[in-house]
Amino acid sequence: SAGSIPRLAVAAIMVTMAMVTGARADGDPRRGGQLYRACVACHSLEAGSHLTGPSLAGLWQRPAGKVEGFARYSAGLRSADFDWDAAVLDAWLADPRAMIPDTRMVFRGIAAERDRADLVAFLALAMAPGGAEAVVDRGLVPAGYARGQKPEPLTPTPxxxxxxxxxxxxxxxxxxxxxxxxxxxxxxxxxxxxxxxxxxxxxxxxxxxxxxxxxxxxxxxxxxxxxxxxxxxxxx
Ligand code: HEC
Structure with a gap:
């Protein structure tokens, strides 16, 4: 049909864009680790440690909205049907609300493409299995960033x-x-x-x-x- 050619062309353009903007090999994970500071109030990289947002442990190339034990997803993210790869993360960090209109991640987005590329390069390491230890061992972030800002223990109590x-x-x-x-x-x-x-x-x-x-x-x-x-x- 007449419609199939433009659709194919659009698909080809999207694949190319994903390769260009998403899978940037030039992202600097060290700089990305500094930018990750914007995330630590709400996220831990340690498995099972949920704060305002879910733990990001092990999420690299894993399905969105399915982290076990996190009970506060928006309907949109819970029912999402994609994996977190470089291209998808780049779009999420640019404008979470454009991707999931009812998202509960209160974050205005990162406009600068280079910043997103650096952050994604960091997240590729941090969200891989064992990432929390790896990024601290490599000196990319302090341990407090990996842990996230979870509230202080209340025991022992003075x-x-x-x-x-x-x-x-x-x-x-x-x-x-x-x-x-x-x-x-x-x-x-x-x-x-x-x-x-x-x-x-x-x-x-x-x-x-x-x-x-x-x-x-x-x-x-x-x-x-x-x-x-x-x-x-x-x-x-
Ligand atoms: C103010 C708190 C807050 C901040 C800051 C924040 N997030 Fe989130 N994040 C959330 C919440 C809440 C969700 C769940 C969103 C939903 O259900 O719609 C989420 C979801 C996510 C997800 C999807 C997780 C999944 O289970 O699929 C990723 C990835 C993510 N955030 C990365 C980041 C990164 C990277 C940053 C820093 C640039 C960041 N977030 C900053 C609160 C936050």
């Missing part, structure tokens, strides 16, 4: 941060810590959180964490929803 009692009274949360100190906080300045990781609070032993420069905002972190239910009471 007595001043160990919560023994939480009362809500009027517009205040009144927090008692293991050193016997009782401190009232305005309810709008208190966040009640769960941390179910092994490194989170011990069962029955929530932890109070400062969350503002002035020390007036805090998070109280519980090991489980049951702890939150059991340990916070309405009492004046």
């Amino acid at each position: 007595p001043g941060a160990q919560v023994t009692k939480v009362r809500h009274c009027g517009d205040s949360f009144v927090v008692t810590t293991a050193d016997g100190v009782e401190t009232p906080y305005w309810e709008m300045n208190v966040r009640l959180k769960l941390d179910t990781r092994d490194t989170g609070p011990a069962p029955g032993a929530p932890v109070i964490v400062g969350a503002g420069m002035m020390g007036d905002r805090v998070s109280i972190v519980f090991a489980s929803l049951r702890d939150l239910n059991n340990l916070v009471e309405e009492a004046c």
Whole structure:
């Protein structure tokens, strides 16, 4: 039919573009490692370590949206049907939303083609099996980049941060810590959180964490929803 020739031509152009823009052999993984700093708030390269985004461990040339144990994919990425290779990553990093309109990756994209090529060269190493160790061993990134910005462990907990009692009274949360100190906080300045990781609070032993420069905002972190239910009471 008349339509098949243009389609073939388009396909040929796309393959050529993928070879030119995607599989750039000239990407500098060392510079890419520095650019990877933009990703560490949300991603770890360590297997099974999910932050805001999924662990990127072992994803090179593997299917998109299928990382085990990550429960927060957008519908679009979860149902995606492509593998992460150089060309696809280049397009993703240029504009994630253009690729997956409902994506939950809040990232404006990287405009400079050279930056993307360098980052992809780094990711080809970092997202390969064993990549987290490899990129640190080769000195491409500090260990903290590979680990990603996962929250600090909450145990062991100093007595001043160990919560023994939480009362809500009027517009205040009144927090008692293991050193016997009782401190009232305005309810709008208190966040009640769960941390179910092994490194989170011990069962029955929530932890109070400062969350503002002035020390007036805090998070109280519980090991489980049951702890939150059991340990916070309405009492004046
Ligand atoms: C603000 C947090 C955030 C930042 C910053 C961020 N990401 Fe993401 N990323 C996410 C989230 C959330 C998802 C899941 C997106 C979805 O489900 O639509 C994701 C998904 C991905 C995926 C697909 C993973 C899969 O399972 O298929 C890749 C690859 C990726 N990000 C790479 C990067 C790179 C490289 C950077 C740095 C340039 C970066 N991300 C920066 C949050 C972030």
